[in-house]
Amino acid sequence: MKILLKLLQMRELSIILLMILFFLFVGSINSEFTSADSIILLLSGSIILLVLAVGQSFVLLTSNIDVSVGSIMGISAAVGGTLLVDGSSLMFVIISVIGVGALCGLINGIGVAQLKIPAIIMTLGMLGILRGLMLIYTEGMWIEDIPSYYKMYAVTDFLGLPYPIWVGIVICLGAFLFLNKTKFGRYFYAVGDNLDGAKLVGLPVKTVGILAFVFSGMSASVAALIFIMNIGFVPNQTGSGIELQVIAAAVLGGVSLTGGVGTVLGAALGAIFFTVINNSLVYMKIPAYWNSAIAGLLLLVIVISDTKFQSYFTKRNQAKLSNQHIESQGLEDSSP
Amino acid sequence: MTNLMRSLLRWELFLIVAIVLELLIFSMITPGFFNIQNLLFSMNDFAYIGLAAIPMTFVIITGGIDVSVGSIMGLASISVGVLWMNGVNIWLALLIALVVCIIAGLINGLIVAFTDVQPLVVTLGTMFLFAGIALVISGGGSATGYEGISGFPDPFVEVANGMILDIPNVIWILFGVLIVFGTLLHFTKYGRSVYLVGINSKAAKYSGLSTKWIVMSTYMLAGLGGGISGVILTSYFSSARADLGSTAILPVITAVVLGGTSILGGKGTVLGTLLASVFVGIMNYSLQLSGMPSEQTTIVVGIILILAVLLRQSKWTYIKKRVSREKNQVPKISE
Numbered sequence: 001m002k003i004l005l006k007l008l009q010m011r012e013l014s015i016i017l018l019m020i021l022f023f024l025f026v027g028s029i030n031s032e033f034t035s036a037d038s039i040i041l042l043l044s045g046s047i048i049l050l051v052l053a054v055g056q057s058f059v060l061l062t063s064n065i066d067v068s069v070g071s072i073m074g075i076s077a078a079v080g081g082t083l084l085v086d087g088s089s090l091m092f093v094i095i096s097v098i099g100v101g102a103l104c105g106l107i108n109g110i111g112v113a114q115l116k117i118p119a120i121i122m123t124l125g126m127l128g129i130l131r132g133l134m135l136i137y138t139e140g141m142w143i144e145d146i147p148s149y150y151k152m153y154a155v156t157d158f159l160g161l162p163y164p165i166w167v168g169i170v171i172c173l174g175a176f177l178f179l180n181k182t183k184f185g186r187y188f189y190a191v192g193d194n195l196d197g198a199k200l201v202g203l204p205v206k207t208v209g210i211l212a213f214v215f216s217g218m219s220a221s222v223a224a225l226i227f228i229m230n231i232g233f234v235p236n237q238t239g240s241g242i243e244l245q246v247i248a249a250a251v252l253g254g255v256s257l258t259g260g261v262g263t264v265l266g267a268a269l270g271a272i273f274f275t276v277i278n279n280s281l282v283y284m285k286i287p288a289y290w291n292s293a294i295a296g297l298l299l300l301v302i303v304i305s306d307t308k309f310q311s312y313f314t315k316r317n318q319a320k321l322s323n324q325h326i327e328s329q330g331l332e333d334s335s336p
Numbered sequence: 337m338t339n340l341m342r343s344l345l346r347w348e349l350f351l352i353v354a355i356v357l358e359l360l361i362f363s364m365i366t367p368g369f370f371n372i373q374n375l376l377f378s379m380n381d382f383a384y385i386g387l388a389a390i391p392m393t394f395v396i397i398t399g400g401i402d403v404s405v406g407s408i409m410g411l412a413s414i415s416v417g418v419l420w421m422n423g424v425n426i427w428l429a430l431l432i433a434l435v436v437c438i439i440a441g442l443i444n445g446l447i448v449a450f451t452d453v454q455p456l457v458v459t460l461g462t463m464f465l466f467a468g469i470a471l472v473i474s475g476g477g478s479a480t481g482y483e484g485i486s487g488f489p490d491p492f493v494e495v496a497n498g499m500i501l502d503i504p505n506v507i508w509i510l511f512g513v514l515i516v517f518g519t520l521l522h523f524t525k526y527g528r529s530v531y532l533v534g535i536n537s538k539a540a541k542y543s544g545l546s547t548k549w550i551v552m553s554t555y556m557l558a559g560l561g562g563g564i565s566g567v568i569l570t571s572y573f574s575s576a577r578a579d580l581g582s583t584a585i586l587p588v589i590t591a592v593v594l595g596g597t598s599i600l601g602g603k604g605t606v607l608g609t610l611l612a613s614v615f616v617g618i619m620n621y622s623l624q625l626s627g628m629p630s631e632q633t634t635i636v637v638g639i640i641l642i643l644a645v646l647l648r649q650s651k652w653t654y655i656k657k658r659v660s661r662e663k664n665q666v667p668k669i670s671e
Contacts, residue, residue, distance in 0.1 A: 122645075132635030244403065296468055
């Protein structure tokens, strides 16, 4: 277990190291990139992906997948937008928007954990259903005229950082502490690592599975709230296509799709790195259409080298174990 | 085996009944709906989903998934466009584009077969990579970035828009693809080994099959399917764009799964995939004809997808229970 933990920590460390190297590399070409202002700009730009990736990692940890987050983000943004335009109080808007996300996640969770529908099918279906519902709800129109007090939060500083960054930090730390420092949080790892085992020792497997989707849905609605803040209006396509980026970001940060491996901090770092890659090309004077080619290539290189690395380590550990085994056997043989 | 065949046939029969019911219901709701010519031409709008979904069935049967197919469509489209713009004969350009797509599939297959990285992660990476390469080619080739290349010669445009014997070419192509891939999957040794890899990869390996080659080849087929689909779309719109298939991946997977292929591998037919794409296509067309905006039809398709899987799931657990009961009754010979 200690070795595993060490490996996990190394994974986050390696992402941070890679990111620093990347920063230095781009900074050496264009020093504007490493200025405090542009770093804060990058961070605020990554918050939507970051929040989504943190939510998604709950689902990935339980060895499921949630491709409906883009649509949940869309419908939450539509609800939030209309409520804001109607002049509802901020508290009411936040609670009802997060409620929408939680409800969508609950439906996903019941489908997957209770009705045993494969997660990718259930959330694929929900992706279509929610996108359609959003369009019925908005009647295909964009929601504009968001009150300016709300939009101001995106640029208002609190202790030197804009509000969205604080939201990201709070969610990250909250999720990290919940998963690693509470007993219930550890269940998510247990369920993802070995479902049958978790069932046998009496863990509330279904509740954990459903809750993972609820958290993912809630993270999508938080992302929607930040989206409205940043953009100032709600287009029909809000959130569409972001689901694959979210999964890519989480994977980049070391969260495994087979469940049980990874941390939310890794996922968050993955999201930031993904955004950094996408925004750095401008500073290197490379045309923006190189973005996805480079992002894809880096994702592949990092993930492949990581698996090679991990399998090397497990092999080495196994070799060590079997050596010990042979040694102890040898002792037993020679003792009589 | 006969049991398996029977249960598969049952699902395809179910799909056929669903399509007939769909046609009946919509011709009752919408007057003037049942016009064969219109229905045949509506196929043009969704045939590309079937074209990509049929080879994708192979990948999903082996227990994998390929989410990069949408990007491969764009790659095919922009390759044809840029090659043609630079003076290559259009048919040669088409062939080269298909080869490019098979190579793209080969890259997917190589990584999936020779590393432990999961297919979803691999193809997620290549999805960004291929989409990016397509954009780079389009940006470098014509310096127009997202804008398309148009003005193709008539014979090429006719490929997707023409008719033979009063039936749109696209339907002939779809049938051709169905027959070729159907034969490959259901009547060859290769096809049977694809199933075996999906059911039990270790058993396949120990029985002397080169599982790595089989897995790799299914991704190459999926790449080819994406290529054909992208070329047909290019011809249909008479315009080559890098982001042509960017929204196609979810409908393609929907078609495969609705067609009865298990996302866990080992089960599925090419005919089921085709029938499911026809079912979804007619559903989209009819809902639009009866006044529903195209985006909202996703609600119906989503609900049908979930319900269909639930239906199959419950049947499957029932069968599994029965099988295990029978196993228990058998005296312990096998042990």
